[in-house]
Amino acid sequence: MTPKFSLWKSMKLRRKFSLVAAMFTLVLAGLIAFNVVAIESQKASTEITDLAGRQRMLSERFVKELVLANSNLPADPAATMEQLRQSVTAMTVGGTVALGDDGGRRIEVAAAPTEEIAAKLADEQNLIRTLDAEAQKYGALAANDSHRAERLKELLAVEGRLTDTADQVVRLYSAHALSRVATAILLQVIAGLGAAVVGVAISMLISAQIADPLAACAEAAHEIAKGNLRIEPLKISSGDELGTLQMAFNDMLAGLRDISLQTRSVCDALTAAAAQILASTQEQAAGIKQQAAAVQQITSTVEEISTSGKQVAERARQVAGTAEAVAASGTAGLQAVCEVSVGMEAIREQAETVAENVITLSERTQAVGEIIATVNDIAEQSNLVALNAAIEAADAREQGRRFSVVANEIKNLADQAKEATAQVRGILEQTQKGINTSVMLTEEALKRVEVGRDRTSVSEQVIRQMASNIQDSLHAFQQIVGATNQQQIGLEQVTQALHEIRHASQQNAVTTGQLEKSSVELSQIGVQLSKALEKYRL
Amino acid sequence: MSQGRGESGKFAERLARLASGAAGGDDAFAAAVLAARARRLAAPRDVRDRRPAGTPVLCFAIAQERYALPLAELAEVLPLAAWTPVPGVPQHLLGVTNVRGDIRPVLNLHAMLSLPEPAEGDDAYAVYLRTSGREIGLRVDSLDRIGFIETAGLTRPQKSGNGLPQRYVAGITADTLILLDTRQLLGLDALQDRRAPLHAAP
Numbered sequence: 240m241t242p243k244f245s246l247w248k249s250m251k252l253r254r255k256f257s258l259v260a261a262m263f264t265l266v267l268a269g270l271i272a273f274n275v276v277a278i279e280s281q282k283a284s285t286e287i288t289d290l291a292g293r294q295r296m297l298s299e300r301f302v303k304e305l306v307l308a309n310s311n312l313p314a315d316p317a318a319t320m321e322q323l324r325q326s327v328t329a330m331t332v333g334g335t336v337a338l339g340d341d342g343g344r345r346i347e348v349a350a351a352p353t354e355e356i357a358a359k360l361a362d363e364q365n366l367i368r369t370l371d372a373e374a375q376k377y378g379a380l381a382a383n384d385s386h387r388a389e390r391l392k393e394l395l396a397v398e399g400r401l402t403d404t405a406d407q408v409v410r411l412y413s414a415h416a417l418s419r420v421a422t423a424i425l426l427q428v429i430a431g432l433g434a435a436v437v438g439v440a441i442s443m444l445i446s447a448q449i450a451d452p453l454a455a456c457a458e459a460a461h462e463i464a465k466g467n468l469r470i471e472p473l474k475i476s477s478g479d480e481l482g483t484l485q486m487a488f489n490d491m492l493a494g495l496r497d498i499s500l501q502t503r504s505v506c507d508a509l510t511a512a513a514a515q516i517l518a519s520t521q522e523q524a525a526g527i528k529q530q531a532a533a534v535q536q537i538t539s540t541v542e543e544i545s546t547s548g549k550q551v552a553e554r555a556r557q558v559a560g561t562a563e564a565v566a567a568s569g570t571a572g573l574q575a576v577c578e579v580s581v582g583m584e585a586i587r588e589q590a591e592t593v594a595e596n597v598i599t600l601s602e603r604t605q606a607v608g609e610i611i612a613t614v615n616d617i618a619e620q621s622n623l624v625a626l627n628a629a630i631e632a633a634d635a636r637e638q639g640r641r642f643s644v645v646a647n648e649i650k651n652l653a654d655q656a657k658e659a660t661a662q663v664r665g666i667l668e669q670t671q672k673g674i675n676t677s678v679m680l681t682e683e684a685l686k687r688v689e690v691g692r693d694r695t696s697v698s699e700q701v702i703r704q705m706a707s708n709i710q711d712s713l714h715a716f717q718q719i720v721g722a723t724n725q726q727q728i729g730l731e732q733v734t735q736a737l738h739e740i741r742h743a744s745q746q747n748a749v750t751t752g753q754l755e756k757s758s759v760e761l762s763q764i765g766v767q768l769s770k771a772l773e774k775y776r777l
Numbered sequence: 778m779s780q781g782r783g784e785s786g787k788f789a790e791r792l793a794r795l796a797s798g799a800a801g802g803d804d805a806f807a808a809a810v811l812a813a814r815a816r817r818l819a820a821p822r823d824v825r826d827r828r829p830a831g832t833p834v835l836c837f838a839i840a841q842e843r844y845a846l847p848l849a850e851l852a853e854v855l856p857l858a859a860w861t862p863v864p865g866v867p868q869h870l871l872g873v874t875n876v877r878g879d880i881r882p883v884l885n886l887h888a889m890l891s892l893p894e895p896a897e898g899d900d901a902y903a904v905y906l907r908t909s910g911r912e913i914g915l916r917v918d919s920l921d922r923i924g925f926i927e928t929a930g931l932t933r934p935q936k937s938g939n940g941l942p943q944r945y946v947a948g949i950t951a952d953t954l955i956l957l958d959t960r961q962l963l964g965l966d967a968l969q970d971r972r973a974p975l976h977a978a979p
Contacts, residue, residue: 622920626835626854629923633833633848634907643833647923 249478252449259441266434270427277423284416286346290326290336291412294363294405297323298370302398305374306391316374323367330408331360352415359408366401373397452481456488466774468496499775506772510765517758524751531744538737545730552723559716562709569706576702580695587688594681601674608667611660618656625650831925836954837904837917840892843954844917845924846904850959852912854920857883857903869965871916874903881905883914884962889945906959913963926950 243249250258297319304314322337329336333350351357377390455473462470472489475482625646632643834845835854860872860883871885883903887894895901895918903914931948947958 623854623856626920626923629833630835630848630851630853633851650923 244478244482248448248476252445252479252481255445255479259438259445262441263434263438266430270430273423273427273430277420280419281416283347283349284412284419287330287348288409288412288416290330290346290348291405291409293338294323294326294408295402297326298367298398298401298405301370301374302394305377305394309378320367320371320374324364327360327364327367331357331364353411356408356411356415359404359411363401363404363408366397366404370394370397370401448477449481452476452485456484459488459492463492463495467776468492468499469776495775496777499772499777503769503772503775503777506765506768510762510769513758513762513765517755517762520751520755520758524748524755527744527748527751531741531748534737534741534744538734538741541730541733541737545727545734548723548726548730552720555716555719555723559713559720562713562716566706566709566713569702569709573699573702573706576695576699580692580699583688583692583695587685587692590681590684590688594678594685597674597677597681601671601678604667604670604674608664608671611663611667615657615660615664618653618660621653621656622650625653831927834924834926834954834956835904836921836924837902838919838921839886839890839917840895842890842892843921844886845926845950845954845956846906846915846959847956848923850907852905852907854902854904857901857914857916874914876905876912879912881912881914883916884965886915886917889962906963908963915962924954926954926956931956 247255301316301319301323304316304319307314308316326336328334329348331351333348335345336348338344338346351360373390373394377387377394380387380390452473459470459473470492472492473485475485475489628646628649629643632639632646635642833848835848835851836843836845838844855876857874860874862872863870863882868888869885871883873880873882875881886892900919902917902920904917904920905912905914928948931950933948934943934946945957945961947956949955
C-alpha cells in the first residue's frame with residue numbers, strides 16, 4: 240500500500256524541520272568561527288603592527304642609550320640592539336619574540352606575509368646592521384673626539400632612515416591587515432547570501448510538499464461535504480504525516496461510500512417494506528370489510544336455517560304418519576308376491592312339457608326326411624333306367640320307336656317324382672327350422688320363468704327389508720323431530736356468537752385503519768430518507 | 778291369465794281349421810291328378826304325331842355347360858361311382874372303371890374341353906359310347922333329358938375359327954346346346970393301337 244519514496248519524501252516532517260534548523264545552526268556556527276578566526280588574525284596583526292612600531296621606539300632608545308652609555312650613564316644599548324635584531328628576524332622568518340618590557344611578555348610572530356613586507360624587513364635588517372656598525376664606530380671614538388658629533392649625526396641619520404623604514408613596515412602591515420579584514424567581510428557577506436538562498440529554496444520545497452497535499456485534502460473534504468463521494472482517492476505523495484493524512488482521508492472516503500451504500504440499500508429495503516406493509520394493511524382492511532359482509536350474510540343465513548329447521552320438524556312429523564301407512568301396504572305386497580311365486584312354478588312345469596313334445600315332433604320329422612331321401616334315390620334310378628331304355632329304343636331304330644315313347648313317359652314320371660321329393664324336402668327343412676326355433680323359444684321361456692322366480696323372491700326380500708326400513712325410518716323421523724328442536728336452540732346460540740363476531744370485526748376495522756395511516760406515514764418517512772440519501776452521489 | 782286363455786283358444790281353433798283344411802287340400806290335389814290322368818288316357822294313341830322331328834340326343838351338363846351326344850351312338854348311362862387312374866397315359870384318360878366285370882376306359886371331358894375340374898365328392902355319371910370294340914365312357918356332371926335337334930340348323934365353329942376344344946364340337950344349336958363329335962373323341966391317341974392309322978375312314 241505504502242509506495243516507495245525517496246529518502247527525502249519518506250522522511251517525517253519533524254525530522255525535516257529539525258534538519259533545516261540544524262543546517263542553519265551549522266551555517267551560523269561556521270560564520271561565528273570565521274569571525275573568531277578573523278578577529279584572532281586581527282589581534283595578531285595588531286601585535287605585529289605594535290611590534291613593528293616598537294622597532295622605531297627601540298631604535299630611538301638604542302640611540303639614546305648609546306649616547307647615555309657614552310656619557311657613562313647606566314644604559315644597555317647592546318640589549319636593545321639584540322632586541323631589535325630578534326624582532327626583525329622574528330618578523331621576517333617567524334618565531335617567538337620577548338618584548339622585554341615589565342611583564343616579560345612573549346608573543347608568537349608569523350613570517351612576513353607579503354614579498355613587499357619581506358623586502359622592507361630586509362631593508363630594516365640592513366639598516367639595523369648599519370646602525371650597529373655606526374654605533375660601534377661611534378663607541379670606538381674617544382669621548383672628546385671631534386668626530387663624535389659627526390658620527391652622531393650620521394648615526395642619527397641612519398636611525399632616522401631606520402625609523403622611516405619601520406614606519407613603512409608598520410604602514411604595510413596596517414594595509415595588509417585592512418585588506419584581510421575587507422576580504423573577511425566580503426566572504427561573510429557571500430556566505431550569508433548563499434545561506435539565505437539555500438534557506439529560501441528549502442523553505443519553498445517544504446512548503447510546496449506540505450501545502451499542495453493539504454490543499455488537495457481541503458478540496459476533497461469540501462466535495463465530500465457537498466455529498467460527492469465519487470471523487471478519485473487522493474494520491475499518496477509522501478511517506479510522512481501528510482501521507483498518513485491522505486491514507487486516512489482515502490480510508491474515510493471508502494468508509495463513507497460503504498456506509499452510504501449500505502444506508503441507501505437499507506433505505507430502499509425500508510421503503511419497500513413500508514410499501515408492503517401498506518399493501519398488506521389495505522388488503523387486511525378489505526378482508527375485514529368482506530369478513531363483516533360475510534358475517535352479515537351468515538347471520539341472515541342462520542336465521543333462514545332456523546326457519547327451515549322448523550319446517551323440517553313439521554315435515555318429519557307428517558312423514559312419520561305416512562310411513563306407518565306404507566308399512567301396512569308393505570304387508571299386502573308381500574302376500575301378492577308369494578302368490579306370484581307359486582304361479583311362476585306352474586308356468587315352468589308346463590313349458591318343460593311343451594319343450595319335450597316339440598322335441599318328439601322333431602325326431603319324427605327326421606324320420607320323414609330319411610324316407611324322402613330313399614324316394615329321391617328311387618326316382619334317380621328310375622330316371623337312369625328311362626334314359627337307358629331310350630338308348631336301347633334308339634338302337635332298335637324303327638322297332639324301338641314306340642318303346643322310346645314309353646321310355647320317355649317313364650322318364651317324365653321319374654322327373655315328377657324328383658320334383659315332388661324336392662318340394663317335400665323343402666317343406667321338411669322349414670318345419671325342422673320352425674321346430675328348432677320353438678325349442679329355443681321354449682328354453683328361453685324357461686329361463687325367463689327362472690329369472691322371474693328369482694326376481695320374485697328378491698322382491699319378497701326387498702319388501703320385507705322395506706317394511707323393517709320403514710319401521711326404522713319411523714323411529715328416525717321421531718329422532719329428527721327431537722334433534723331439530725335441539726338444533727333450533729343451537730342456532731340461536733350461533734346467532735348470538737355471530738353478533739359478537741360482528742362487533743369484534745368492527746373494532747378490527749378501526750384498528751386496521753389506524754395501522755394503514757401509520758403505514759402511510761412510515762412510507763413517507765422512507766421516501767424522505769431516500770431523498771436525503773440521494774444527496775450522496777456514489 | 779284371461780289373455781293366455783284366449784291364446785290357447787286361438788291355437789285350438791287354428792289346429793281344428795288346419796285339420797279340416799288339410800283334408801280339403803288333399804281332395805283338390807287328388808282331383809287335379811285324376812283329371813290330368815283322365816286327359817292323358819282320353820288322348821288319341823298317335824305316336825307318330827307326338828314324336829318330334831330331328832335326331833334324338835342325350836343332353837347332359839359338364840361344368841355348367843350343356844352338351845349333347847346322338848342317342849344312336851350311345852350304349853348306356855350309369856352312375857360313375859369309382860375309377861382307377863392308369864399310369865403313363867395322357868390326362869384326357871381319367872382312368873378305367875369296372876362295369877359288371879368289364880373294364881372300360883373313361884375319358885376326362887373336363888380336361889379335353891379345357892373346363893374346370895368338378896369338386897371332390899360331387900355326383901358323376903358315365904356315358905358309354907357304342908363302338909365296334911369295347912365301350913368307352915365319358916365322365917359328365919349330370920344327366921338332363923332326351924332332346925331332338927335338327928342337324929341342318931347347327932352352327933359349325935370349324936367354319937369360323939379353329940382351336941383344340943373345338944376339335945370335339947360337331948355343332949352348336951340355337952339354344953347353345955353343344956353337340957359333341959364322337960369320331961373325334963374316339964380318334965384320340967390314347968385309345969388307339971400305335972400301329973393303327975391315326976384317322977380311320979368314316
